[in-house]
Amino acid sequence: MNLRRTFxxxxxxxxxxxxxxxxxxxxPKCGANTGSAATGEPIVIGGIVSxxxxxxxxxxxxxxxxxxKCLNANGGVNGRPVRYLLEDDAWNPEQSSQVAAKLIRxxxxxxxxxxxxxxxxxxxxxxxxxxxxxxxxxxxxxxxCFFQKNYAPTNAGPRVSNTKAVxxxxxxxPGKIKRVVCIAPNIPNVGEWSCTGAVAxxxxxxxDGKIITFDPGSLDATSIVLExxxxxxxxxSVGTPxxxxxxxxxxxxxxxxxxxxxxxxxxxxxxxxxxxxIGKYWDGKxxxxxxxxxxxxxxxxMQNWLAVMEKYGKASDPRDTFSQAGYLAARVxxxxxxxxxxxxxxxxxxxxxxxxxxxxxxxxxxxPWYVGDGPRHNANHAGPVSLVKDGKxxxxxxxxxxxxxxxxxxxxxxxxxxxxx
Numbered sequence: 001m002n003l004r005r006t007f008x009x010x011x012x013x014x015x016x017x018x019x020x021x022x023x024x025x026x027x028p029k030c031g032a033n034t035g036s037a038a039t040g041e042p043i044v045i046g047g048i049v050s051x052x053x054x055x056x057x058x059x060x061x062x063x064x065x066x067x068x069k070c071l072n073a074n075g076g077v078n079g080r081p082v083r084y085l086l087e088d089d090a091w092n093p094e095q096s097s098q099v100a101a102k103l104i105r106x107x108x109x110x111x112x113x114x115x116x117x118x119x120x121x122x123x124x125x126x127x128x129x130x131x132x133x134x135x136x137x138x139x140x141x142x143x144x145c146f147f148q149k150n151y152a153p154t155n156a157g158p159r160v161s162n163t164k165a166v167x168x169x170x171x172x173x174p175g176k177i178k179r180v181v182c183i184a185p186n187i188p189n190v191g192e193w194s195c196t197g198a199v200a201x202x203x204x205x206x207x208d209g210k211i212i213t214f215d216p217g218s219l220d221a222t223s224i225v226l227e228x229x230x231x232x233x234x235x236x237s238v239g240t241p242x243x244x245x246x247x248x249x250x251x252x253x254x255x256x257x258x259x260x261x262x263x264x265x266x267x268x269x270x271x272x273x274x275x276x277x278i279g280k281y282w283d284g285k286x287x288x289x290x291x292x293x294x295x296x297x298x299x300x301x302m303q304n305w306l307a308v309m310e311k312y313g314k315a316s317d318p319r320d321t322f323s324q325a326g327y328l329a330a331r332v333x334x335x336x337x338x339x340x341x342x343x344x345x346x347x348x349x350x351x352x353x354x355x356x357x358x359x360x361x362x363x364x365x366x367x368p369w370y371v372g373d374g375p376r377h378n379a380n381h382a383g384p385v386s387l388v389k390d391g392k393x394x395x396x397x398x399x400x401x402x403x404x405x406x407x408x409x410x411x412x413x414x415x416x417x418x419x420x421x
Contacts, residue, residue, distance in 0.1 A: 028307035030070035031077070031334050038076025042083035043337070043345055046103030047114040048124075053091030054216075055243070057116055059318040060138025060326030061086045063305070064114025066313035067330035073312075077334065078342035085109065093123040100124040104131050110350040113333045114138045114326040118187065121145040133347055134354040134371070136333050138326035142189040152354075152377035154328045154369060155321070156291040156402070158184075158194035160381050161266035162239045163404040165289040166198040168385045168396070169235055169262045170205065177235055177262070178207040181228040183248065184239040186213035194239050194266070197404035204405070216244055221251035229255070237264045242271050249278040249286075258285045267291040270321050275388045286388040291380060292324045292364045294395040299363040324364055332360045332369070358417045366399035367419075374413045381407055 049061035065084050072081040085107055089096035096119045103109045104127060115137040121144035128135060128150040140146055140153030162182060170177035180202045182195030191213040199209030210231045214224055228236050238245045245265060264287045305327045309319055336353050357371040366382040382401045386393040414420045
């Protein structure tokens with residue numbers, strides 16, 4: 001399985017390189033871009049991902065590691081290299097707490113960057129707040145990741161992502177989308193929560209919604225699809241990772257549903273292999289959300305991310321939306337540290353500096369990203385969506401602003417820092 005995953009990741013990396021033309025040909029630019037290696041006293045930064053366990057969930061951390069290697073080869077932080085320590089929590093809350101304590105108390109990390117885990121947020125909120133250390137995560141999944149003062153993900157999260165995809169379909173077919181079913185795994189603080197935004201939004205439009213959760217360890221795709229159809233939906237949102245989504249689409253195909261119901265999915269389905277995996281039957285029938293802009297956009301930051309991964313990552317490292325998020329997490333951290341007196345960098349000063357980030361801009365985002373000193377963080381809530389078409393995920397040009405009611409307090413905070421639209 002690991003060999004197969006490595007092979008597929010290498011093929012995906014090659015495909016993205018092809019789609020983006022000469023993206024890999026250019027030398028990546030990181031930090032001060034001096035071209036000289038940093039040789040001073042290292043700055044310790046940690047990261048927590050889930051490598052061993054049900055699936056390798058580490059794309060974000062691997063991208064952060066690649067960026068910090070690039071940074072160190074280009075002067076580091078005003079001469080000081082970053083010593084990036086990436087730990088595996090193995091999808092285990094107890095192990096996650098252990099590696100967090102190791103990074104924070106033993107290794108004296110000044111920040112954690114590129115985190116990507118289903119258990120990290122819930123297991124480690126206490127130590128993050130007690131030690132007052134900021135986590136600039138690549139990928140937040142459970143609700144806990146978006147409701148902490150010390151945890152700021154660069155991704156949007158599954159709830160915002162599901163909501164945007166349903167919004168796009170409803171706005172594409174005015175007056176025809178009234179009933180929505182959202183399907184998700186019954187993981188605590190993930191499944192039902194990830195669907196509630198889309199259901200709340202459709203109800204606000206005068207429609208109705210239903211949430212179906214299931215045990216990911218015993219998926220009965222046909223039963224789930226049949227249960228969904230008893231609600232007589234106009235839209236079915238498949239809010240799962242790709243591996244769980246493919247059999248659900250296969251079951252829906254067996255029932256001949258592509259011309260009866262519109263299908264959507266969150267950014268976890270934004271994978272260049274997804275259209276091939278579900279087959280030609282679904283051509284033009286599935287809308288997939290994107291938390292960041294398209295991997296083949298060819299913009300300067302997008303090309304730089306790919307160039308960083310090519311030169312400083314491994315061929316097996318994914319080039320996906322979660323890798324983009326990890327690259328951005330590392331970059332915003334590095335650019336913040338470069339503004340500081342390198343002789344006075346410690347955890348306290350870094351936490352304060354990161355909380356002062358109120359307008360980080362990149363052509364990978366649809367709007368400025370920020371940390372701020374608010375009680376929680378969900379700065380990424382606008383992005384494009386894509387349509388499965390001709391064996392590809394074809395992005396729509398417009399950025400969609402999520403109208404999830406749970407974001408009301410986030411928007412209120414954005415007004416206080418001058419980011420409200």
